[in-house]
Amino acid sequence: MVINVPSVKFRDYQVDAVSSFVSEDPSFAPPNVVIQGHHSSGKTLTMRKFFEYNPQIYNCWLNPIELVSWKPLLQHVARMISSTLANLFPDISCEEQDALEAEDFYLLIKFLHAVLRSYQLLEKDISLFVVFDGFDQLQELDSELLPKFIKLHELLPPNLRVQLKFIYIVHDTAFLSRYSTYNLPTIIFPRYKHEQVAEILLQKKVSEYIESEKLLCKVVSCGLDPEDSTFEQIAENYIKIIIQAFHSYTGNDIVALGDLMDSKWESYVQSITAENINEPLSLYRSNIDLYTTTGDTFVAEEEACVETGDSERATAYELSCISKFLLIAAYLCSYLEPRYDSKIFSKKSHLRAGRSSYGRRAKMETNPRYLQPSLFPLERLFSIFQAIFPVEEQENHSIFHHTEPMRANVEVYENLAELNSLKLITTATPKNVDYLSYKLKWKVNVPWEIITELASSVNFDIADYFSGLHY
């Protein structure tokens, strides 16, 4: 009984520990082993490698995250065990059982009982390791589940040839600390250090990047034929820079860093030219934006193409003028008190807009903008909208220009409907809304930052309405 010990970078101790707990011979292996460590600390990798090096140790894997709730988890345990055994020992006929029947723990026990009994013909005792990769990632996890599995071996007859051993890979230390009284053997995978991350990533990614088709194409299209070491240099530099730039953002998360690298590699390669291929510094400078943002956004490309037609943007993505004023009016409705409306919005005070016109308002304890938006009826919205919507100069007598205050016509309602479907203005009751009913109250669903930006785009000084409102 020899156990091969694979080499995993920075995980020597853990591999050793695993190899002392995991053994072909059931008498040497504890029934439950826990492996704990944060995301991408190499748990899966290590365990996979271990079993790869030791094919004589029987094992099967389960991903609880895919199984969502515990009923399918049990069914899968049942199915996995029976199918693994069936594959391992095709000669032994075993009566067919329906794994789907294992809907509860006692049914699982019953199922396992039936299955394992047919393997009593085996010559020697064997252990079958069931690995739960990410046990605490089961969607509908509850605290009862783990103890049940821990005790499972007690419910099966001890003289079985096939002995089940469970390995739980767990992320959360808090989850584990609940079960500290069970004294489970636990192998901890500590987080990698910065340098370790760098080393692992360099080892993993350099070869991948050197061989990447895009780099080759680019270099060829530049008419260059550099040595292999140049490629290596480029890839290495890139990886190091990315790690430096984003380490503070991702922490020692190898997967996240790797993803970031992959997503930016293409544009990095694009900026390679004949001049900077040998000069890391100028290559770095030529695409400095790559390192300043994560680029995790869907909209970046769009903005670039919108730049061309600035005046038409209104028709494409932005809100229309009416919508903007409606939204501003909604914001005012939600954050100003109705009893001052007439003072603030009546035409008379409009002449001396700003602070002077509503100096006598009672000051509030807190800035109203920090509070929840208050509800308002549609009627108030429309009257404030009418008050703030700009009226065009009288000189132009055509009917195409609004010479009188904007009234709530179908167009206005259309825009309101759009704001509602964009969820910028919402109703107090979310379901079965009767939009015209007087009972319905509305509120704005936009933060101050956006509303100021929007107001400034139509030259409306919304800050003025909130100045001097509180101490």
Added chain:
Amino acid sequence: MSLNEFAEAQKTHYTVCPKVKRRRISCEKGIDPFVKLLAGKESMQMVNKRWVLYHQLHSQFHAQVEEIVHRVSIDMYREISSVLSKDTSKRTSPSFNCLFLLGSDSTTTIELHEQNSKTMQAIIDLTPKESPNVRMMLRRSMFKLLSATEAPLRVKTDEKESFAPEGDMGELPRTSPLGISYDLSLVQNFRKLFGKRLKLIFNFKDVDSFNSQVLDDFIILLKSALNYKDVEICLVLNINTNLSNIQKNLRQSTIRLLKKDFTVIDLSHNKGHKYANQTFQSFLNTVDGKLNLSAEFIKFILDKMSNNATHNLQLLIKILDYSLMSYFFQNPFSVFIDPTNVVNFDENYLPPLLKCPTFMTFVEGMVHAHAPSEEIMALLDNKNSTLEEFFTEFLVRENPINDHLKLVVDVLENQLGVFNYNLIDLYYHMLTGKLHEFLQRWPECQQFEDILKFEPVDIIFQELFTLDNSKELFSQSLFPFLRTNLENNLINSDRMLPPAKRLPGIKDPFEAEFNSSVDLPLCQLFSLYREASSIINLYDFFLAFKETLPRSEIANFVNYSVENKESDLRHEDREKLSILLKEKGLDNLLDKMMLVWFVQSISEFQHMGLLKTQSNKSYEVVEKCIWRGL
């Protein structure tokens, strides 16, 4: 006090019927919807011709519009299915094929390229309602996958069985060892179970209403399916807000995952100007050489289109339609768009002609040029029909603007490769003589400057053939005030109901009369509502309502319906009604019906925002909802 007076004083209410003088409608109406113009002096024949001509142009325009709209959807489908069927073999790392449909109302059906025997393509629709948590989402989608897979399979085996009764049942999946459960193992073992590759297309409808946490978790769950062999996963997300809205609710790592391979298709037709340009161009083509469009009208279109971000193609069509209709409706000269109609020109058309500003400037020009005064006088008096001939001569003059527009478009598209211009805006700039300004956006136009130069010209009598609206028809009718519109419709129920059909062979006198004499209860009540003061006592209101309904006609109608087997009532209803009638008597029944109508109408008024109760407890009085000044 006499007994009569006393009885009168004890009454709960009085009914006063004021006599209303009927105005007589003077205008004789033809069969066409159009009416006589030129102060009623237009001949019936010309009215008819005007109508026919309008109809012709209208249907011509709409035939083209339909084609354009049809093309819109075809283009869309093609785009979507080409994204979904793109080749994924060259991918370096496993990733979702992710498609964002912006501005989608989630009704877009996804069409797939033809299925082949090696790959099973399954579309799985998920709505927010069906997706309260990851477990349900997974179960639902796996169930849908299974039923989608088994449907064609079953048909196939049926076919086979009919050909060869033995059938090779070995081909059917042997489900027992693997078992089918509604989780990802189904996807994982798909190849083993059904012997086909699997292409899964998740169609998330109305993504904005999903619980983003659940959606995120579900995507992460699907992520592990990416590593399965022979499985390809596409995610289609229907979004009706915008991308950044979705993005802010998802985890960064999920966004990175989706971003590996993603496509955005904007389904709202206003992205770019392609379809609006086509529509406008087809309108110009329809009226080419016949009508001009005034600059202000175009400006109006531009303004309104920018106010309506989501449906502005529909809006454009509506405005153009409306302008054409209103032009033909109100302009007697529209009939001369077809020059053959000039034979019917008579002296009634002369006075408006003389008032044409372009004509007056022309006459002024003649005066300045010292033209012989007889000539001028002859023109003004239409001596020997000189004015008529003059008019006819200018009828066939064409405005060069459309030709020039075509030239500009040609240069822009074919020489410079510019496509993202707004044709309507371009037209507007041409009309106002600012074409140069418009073209400055594309500096490369400079080389064509001499070709592109354009000055708008005035043609005499052009105002008679210009789409413009000096009357407030447009803003008023296209964008009516909502409240006013609602009220108008309530006053005239004909505005919302289909016209009552007066069948010639109608047998029973009641039905025909009933339709014309009794309005909808809602409308009936509204006319009372208009006269009521702002606080309304419900009981009084009910009495008034009851009183104004034509009781005897309704009674006749009820009797008729109960007796006559051919009425619209169903059998059981008639039974019930006749029992009620026997037990309670007609009067009682009528009172009940009216009460029901009344209560219905009142609550409908509340939902329409016409009435409100003063407090939640008392239902004695209701108050009018009046939006002052709005």
